[in-house]
Amino acid sequence: MKVQTKSSMILKPIYDGEPPSVVDSIPLSIFDKVNYNTHVALVYVFKPPTPTNTTIQTGLQKVLAIYREWAGRLGMDNNGCPAILLNDEGMRFVEASADCTLNQAMPFKPSMDLLNFHPTLKGLEELVTVQLTRFTCDSMVLGFSTNHIIADGLATSNFLVAWGRVCRGLDIGPLPLFDRTIFTPREPPIVEFDHERIEYMSKKLIKEQPYSYANSDDSSDGLIIHKAHFTLEFLSKLKAKASEGRNRPYSTFESLVAHLWRAITQARGLNGFETTHVRISVNGRQRMNPRVPNEYFGNLVLWAFPRAKVKELLQEPVQYAAKLIHDAVAKVNDDYFKSFIDFASNEEVVKDMVPTADAEKMVLCPNIDVDSWLRFPFYDLDFGGGTPFIFLPSYLPVEGLMFLLPSFIGDGSIDAIVPLFEDNLVTFKKLCYSLD
Template identity: 65%
Template sequence: MKVKKESSRIVKPTYNGKTHPSNPGFIPLSVFDKVTYNTHIAVIYAYRPPTPPNVTLELGLQKALSVYREWAGRLERDDIGNSIILLNDEGVKFVEASVNGTLDEAVSFKPSASLLALHPCLKGVVELVQVQLTRFTCGSLVVGFTAHHLVADGQSTSNFLVAWGQACRGLDIGPLPTADRAIFPRRDPPCFEFEHRGVEFTSNKLVKKDYPVIVEDVVVHKAHFTLEFLAKLKQKASSENSGPYRKPYSTFESLVAHLWRAITKSRALDNSKTTYVRISVNGRTRLNPRVPKDYFGNLVLWAFPSAKVQELLREPLPYAAKLIHDAVAKVNNNYFKSFIDFANYKVEEEDLVPTAYMDKSSLCPNFEVDSWLRFPFYDLDFGGGCPYVFMPSYFPTEGMMFLLPSFIGDGSIDAFVPVFQDNLATFKQVCYSLD
């Protein structure tokens, strides 16, 4: 696929035809912003014709940026070195591109390096959002979107994308984002109820550079799990969790337990090794009082269920499902508030850095799951209907998995699972088996 870049420019917010406010201001990053991944994340949307013209998407983007000003700003530091988002309305990158061919001829939407041509590069970018509109001769449109994770998590980013679509359709943007990042006060005196060293943070002195793995050795497998398979999997995972006061494990818990075991088996690890799963936990419903769903920023911590390889593979599926359920349940209101205190009082004092970083080529013997199952990514409608394909870009980090609702729309789930080429055959055999 040969993508021709037609133009590239900066798009800035519009305020009812006026220029940006005279006082730029800034927003300090919260402790949840600072602990997440310091990188751009890219996603791909595909739309069948008819699609609105590029100018409609550009004007809608300008309106959406006037509500979500952070995206048009820049990451900076204040006079004492604190990380901030400078609300200077410098704008976002807007690229127009084309392919001399139809969408079906040019793009298979299988996870591969060819997807990287459908969005701007993620490295060395000062803009906090980048957009690429790629047109095809059949009238189809692919929207490549990248956003800096320090500014917002998946919930917030998907809310912004829905707002962009609303603006393109001439609708009022709503609900409006809750933009106050100073709503997480530290306690005085602090209360460190949980250990956060070696969990969200590690010593700066212990950080080691990862030895790169040849990208060709990793293949991203898209596994499709039907609604019927998921129902049977959930039943199997919950088979030992019966009783009047016990609920079955969720589809998410059941599927992650299944994939954890499948990935571990395909890796042929030593039985004595310990393996863990890094699972994102949304704090909006965990904190008390609850944080609005429309809070804009990062509000995610992680659960880390772990097990010895021998036990994980020897015990039946309910064993792994219980480990996941119990670990996620522990990331509750008390845990979040303990983290807030620790991040405010101890991180700078002990020279700690986040454990969330994207420069690894392999997570083995561990793996990470990023669930987009409950985010409204599929609701991005520019005026021609919702996308028929939504997916992450190509992230060939072995063990970093994404879960998405299938574009079929029947409740099935797609898992994008990067594995070593030598382990692929075993993984495919195990991941589609209920035995």
């Protein structure tokens, strides 16, 4: 498959009426500042009939008039604080064509070939890039990337759904909540948890950050990104096994992550006395009291870190790992989020610290980072020709960075994107479908 760029341009918002006359800015929230400052790239595949590029482009420019952040730039506000500048400088929009049919290019796998569906991200100032690639059969691939520091997965997926609705001539409702100043510290502040070693790390202690990189030079050479498909039948059996002896069963997510944590750990061949942990994103919208609406646009995520000695994780049954995960996630509650707000709002405390969310690390062994997209409405994107045939993250070669997403089959099955070194992959394949 050869992909050729036809055009590349900067798109700016189209306003219904007079555009804003004053360049404004939105200070980054404490949850933005602690998140990954990197672009996250997605790939959508649509089968015919597909709307024209002009329809998609115009709809995008109209929705940018509402989501002005995506057309802005990162910078400093008048107070010298990190901010999103609402200057309408625009986002990158690329039109491209492939020299084959979609069937000839299938199956799509998490490989370097997916990078053909995105413009380069090197030296990028734009906060969003979009590439529309047309196949000879009129199928279309949307390559979409956004800077994570602007919005988390739920906020980004809500934006995509709104874009599709505008293309179909519908109201986007409910409108997003853009106020990033709602997270105010208590008086007096109550810091109950060790945020200095979880979300943040002192620059002086950077070598002691939560991730350990044993036997690694941070090189991704020899890395294979494997897609494991788990049927609904397998997931039901796994959930029942993980929940044995418990009145209330663990969730499918808890059961599957517990299973994969054990399989990956065993495949890596780690020392039994080494400690391994899983980094799990926890959405604060449903955890905080009062609840924050799902329409909040920005980042509102912290992390749970279930951890165990390798020997115990592998000797104990899957119930052990599921309980560790359940208990760790449960602790990231309203008290935890408010404690973080009190801690991170103290600029004197955090000025000499850096976030532990480091997008530059290429090897996470002996640990795992799980991004679950199981509840995000990514599959609801519809430009007017129907919802996507396939949706998946683009190529991101980070050992141990795992994605969970609903299978495009639509039957409740789950796909796990698991990057591992080639030497460990054979063992992992043998373990990942075993319930023993």
